[in-house]
Amino acid sequence: MRNHARALALTATLFASTAYAQDPKGDVAWDLLAGLTSEVGPRLPGSEAEARARVWAEARLKALGFSKVAVEDFRIRGYVRGRDEASLLAPIPFRLAVTALGYSGTTPDTGIEGEVVYFPTLDALKAAPAGSLAGKIAFIDHAMKRNQDGSGYGPYGQVRRQGPAIASGKSAMGVVIRSIGTDSHRNPHTGGTNFPDGVKPIPAGAVSNPDADLIARIARSGKPIRLNLTLTGKTTDNLPSGNVIGDLPGRDPSLPPILLGCHLDSWDLGTGAIDDAAGCAIITAAALKAQEGGKPLRTIRVLWAGSEELGGFGGKAYAEKHSEPHALAMESDFGAARVWRVQFNMADKALTDRIAAALSPMGIVRGSGKADGGTDVEPVIEKQKLAVVDLNQDGTHYFDLHHTPDDTLDKVDPAELAQNVAAWTEVLKIVANEAGPIAAAP
Amino acid sequence: MRNHARALALTATLFASTAYAQDPKGDVAWDLLAGLTSEVGPRLPGSEAEARARVWAEARLKALGFSKVAVEDFRIRGYVRGRDEASLLAPIPFRLAVTALGYSGTTPDTGIEGEVVYFPTLDALKAAPAGSLAGKIAFIDHAMKRNQDGSGYGPYGQVRRQGPAIASGKSAMGVVIRSIGTDSHRNPHTGGTNFPDGVKPIPAGAVSNPDADLIARIARSGKPIRLNLTLTGKTTDNLPSGNVIGDLPGRDPSLPPILLGCHLDSWDLGTGAIDDAAGCAIITAAALKAQEGGKPLRTIRVLWAGSEELGGFGGKAYAEKHSEPHALAMESDFGAARVWRVQFNMADKALTDRIAAALSPMGIVRGSGKADGGTDVEPVIEKQKLAVVDLNQDGTHYFDLHHTPDDTLDKVDPAELAQNVAAWTEVLKIVANEAGPIAAAP
Ligand SMILES: [Zn+2]
Ligand SMILES: [Zn+2]
Ligand SMILES: [Zn+2]
Ligand SMILES: [Zn+2]
Known part of the structure; x- marks a missing residue:
């Protein structure tokens, strides 16, 4: 030609x-x-x-x-990214690999600090009583696995798409999810979340799978987990x-x-x-x-x-x-x-x-x-x-x-x-x- | 027993x-x-x-x-880690995945900024004329490959162990190396470096392999590369x-x-x-x-x-x-x-x-x-x-x-x-x- x-x-x-x-x-x-x-x-x-x-x-x-x-x-x-940081304060100090989700709420520059409530699934979060997360940070885990056709992303992706709004509805001050991803690297997976009209946007982040593994391990022990979450980006x-x-x-x-x-x-x-x-x-x-x-x-x-x-x-x-x-x-x-x-x-x-x-x-x-x-x-x-x-x-x-x-x-x-x-x-x-x-x- | x-x-x-x-x-x-x-x-x-x-x-x-x-x-x-950040300023803005090396020199809080001089090997850096790196940031690349017995770490690890001191000897204001590692993740490899007595410690960091690939790609084009390097940790x-x-x-x-x-x-x-x-x-x-x-x-x-x-x-x-x-x-x-x-x-x-x-x-x-x-x-x-x-x-x-x-x-x-x-x-x-x-x- x-x-x-x-x-x-x-x-x-x-x-x-x-x-x-x-x-x-x-x-x-x-x-x-x-x-x-x-x-x-x-x-x-x-x-x-x-x-x-x-x-x-x-x-x-x-x-x-x-x-x-x-x-x-x-x-x-849009969402203009700011500084994304999260650190365990208890039971051990540990800096997590975290990313803000798109449309996350905004924390002060020094972050928010609170006790973590662990939910193994989105359904477990949905079952939490109204108001029960006041002053707390929800952590939502899930069990996405790799499939050739990518079919895990639809159902498990709801943790990212809906989870933050549901946590907000239960009065959580913030929310962190296990990344919607199938790798084992200290690289979190970002993506948009959604706060429908009338739902207050709260700071919402995702941590990498190894970080989520550590949080789950501590949660199984029953030890209290405290977290600082700093996500300074802004919906614009x-x-x-x-x-x-x-x-x-x-x-x-x-x-x-x-x-x-x-x-x-x-x-x-x-x-x-x-x-x-x-x-x-x-x-x-x-x-x-x-x-x-x-x-x-x-x-x-x-x-x-x-x-x-x-x-x-x-x-x-x-x-x-x-x-x-x-x-x-x-x-x-x-x-x-x-x-x-x-x-x-x-x-x-x-x-x-x-x-x-x-x-x-x-x-x-x-x-x-x-x-x-x-x-x-x-x-x-x-x-x-x-x-x-x-x-x-x-x-x-x-x-x-x-x-x-x-x-x-x-x-x-x-x-x-x-x-x-x-x-x-x-x-x-x-x-x-x-x-x-x-x-x-x- | x-x-x-x-x-x-x-x-x-x-x-x-x-x-x-x-x-x-x-x-x-x-x-x-x-x-x-x-x-x-x-x-x-x-x-x-x-x-x-x-x-x-x-x-x-x-x-x-x-x-x-x-x-x-x-x-x-010891080395007390501070804030580790590096960003390309030209030809495109891009935040690099970077880590300070142990015993790195300390930058101001706002970092140092300079033109990058690309060296494909440690030998190429050694061959640079005295004083030729004044006001510049050296980037040292290398070609480490995976081996069952780990035998690449000895020779290629010299880029990390000796590279920063050699760059300092040529008056570089800072140095960044390709991580001494064999993966393709945006996770840099840290490790100690060594500034012998009489050699001025300069800020020294390592970027992940994908970041080093990008720098090498730009360097091959001949386009000038500018970098901000912020490594606030301190030898203590x-x-x-x-x-x-x-x-x-x-x-x-x-x-x-x-x-x-x-x-x-x-x-x-x-x-x-x-x-x-x-x-x-x-x-x-x-x-x-x-x-x-x-x-x-x-x-x-x-x-x-x-x-x-x-x-x-x-x-x-x-x-x-x-x-x-x-x-x-x-x-x-x-x-x-x-x-x-x-x-x-x-x-x-x-x-x-x-x-x-x-x-x-x-x-x-x-x-x-x-x-x-x-x-x-x-x-x-x-x-x-x-x-x-x-x-x-x-x-x-x-x-x-x-x-x-x-x-x-x-x-x-x-x-x-x-x-x-x-x-x-x-x-x-x-x-x-x-x-x-x-x-x-x-
Ligand atoms: Zn996408
Ligand atoms: Zn896409
Ligand atoms: Zn060892
Ligand atoms: Zn080691």
Whole structure:
């Protein structure tokens, strides 16, 4: 493709003086992943860094030959991180590895101090009498285990999403949870929590698994535990955020496009390599590869969404703004490990069979679950009742790294990243060349 | 053994109200390991915590039936940790995972700021012209890889031990090294450094491997790197430390004892589980197990040394104080992974053959290197020209955890810990029952 080659040449020129993470072999996915994590770094929703990421993304997508590249601004309620510290005061002094959760309440600079009440599960917390946690700090444990499909995150993730609000409802002065994660490193897992209207936000943090093990060990002994919790960050309204979109136009611009989603923002403890620079790298490289050997019939659009991590703001903003019809949506937001399964929400059984057959030589199996896309494309899927193809990545180790300081470039295996791009390319070559209507399952 | 059984019963009584880390199955090694890491926690040389550890150790050894249990005090030059922070200021803002090295120079509270000069190796730093680092911060990279015998630590560890002094000699205002470690987590590896007399101590820190990867990536691009380095800890003289020793008397108290060493102190980022609570647990459990089936001929003495981490103070103090003859020395200070090899420094070939034969059914091979004990027993070995048996542990993953926040209880596999105890017990049953003189190789 002449345009593509020209675009690549242009990239080299444009970025020779500014980029330092480009692969000399010209691997688009790796370049995007290394660039976003190394030339921008962490990209907290609503931050100056996320704004730099939009500038970077716009330039890269243009350089790669995308057209109609646009930054679409919106505003969000964000969380500005402060100083995160937690220390056991009794029975032994010990500095814990802690992170504030997004939308945590704010402690004074010297922190809050109180006795810890240990709850082995979220249900145990729910069963605590009203008012029983007054002046106390709740600790919520749980038993998440690793699964290939990541299915532990839904139920055990409720400890993070709902636990703080429930503890607040029982008058706790603060809350600490065992990180929603499957590793054994002293790296806590952050993530958003949720204080519904009428519930007082209280300071809410997560400690690493080894720290939670120690707390559980002490709790089993019946010894009183005292804790200082210092989380000085602040929930802040009206911060700037935005989506970045770009098109690779099809041969028939009148046909609704294929929409590919990922998110540009990340948590701030690491550099957001697996969550979700990898997703943006995969969909973008595959969209370009699908042009090789002949421009597809339909336009392929990439959506690099903003502020996914704090409530899916980007996906909602896109659905609101883009009422033009779409053909089908897909998303990559589950790391960079190999695609192991394909699932569908599609009326045309023959089309799904063709896609599954194209992926089968790669060892990708067909699942019987219903595809749902991901946070950044779900609002438009819901609104327009779009067909969906999910390429499920192996999540066995995803929650070792998810939302931790360890989410960095070195965690991505270039061969697995390339397998993702290859699988996405196979799917795009089929769906973007499908002339007839593409509809969701009835 | 009646005494041993009584001692165990006594332990249960004594600690029912104070200990919370005891295994109901009564596994001595696991109890000691869990207790020291959970009931005392980190044990920095010269700290209040190390003093608590001595009290704890004395009580535990007495409760386990050791006699002549003694705390032998000494004073050290220590390092009192402050606030450790480092942030890239250019080309992108990024907060690094950093730790001060022991004996680091002290920065102001607001840190020092300067341009980073990247050195791929220690030799590259050595080759820098005198004065060339004035006003700059040196970054020293290296290429340590994992080896079963841990042999990378000697040469690459020089980056930590000597690098800061060499950078100071070239007028650097500060120095940061890639952690001496083999993992890919955002957990830096601390450890002591050394500023010889006449060399000005400068602030010296280590960043995690993923952070070092990022710095190396930027350095390859030629872009200037600016860094703020804040390490407010202080080298402090005359801090209290001490050794704890205890004996299990042999049938013939006139024979020189077998000396078993480990160290009680630890770095403060984790809880010192593999370095070196595990060592103390292993030697102590094995000393007790060697009593089963008949009290050995020779006394077995355990030395839980203090302040190993900052210069082997405990081992030196022991050698100075204990001029009485010893028969043989051994040490456990390389984690808790399985013993894979035995090596000797022993004149009596027949005795070494018997030991190697006893270990062979456990899959333990015989090495041809010369046993040297470890930091805590080396001074007495040198002084008295003692025979030595080394039971080498598998170090493949040791430097993933060594001196990091990740050195916590969950990293120890109880089955591997038990294999260590079993291997040590085999050796002790032979050497502690050897009537004839036990001598080092000539
Ligand atoms: Zn995500
Ligand atoms: Zn996320
Ligand atoms: Zn050690
Ligand atoms: Zn050590």
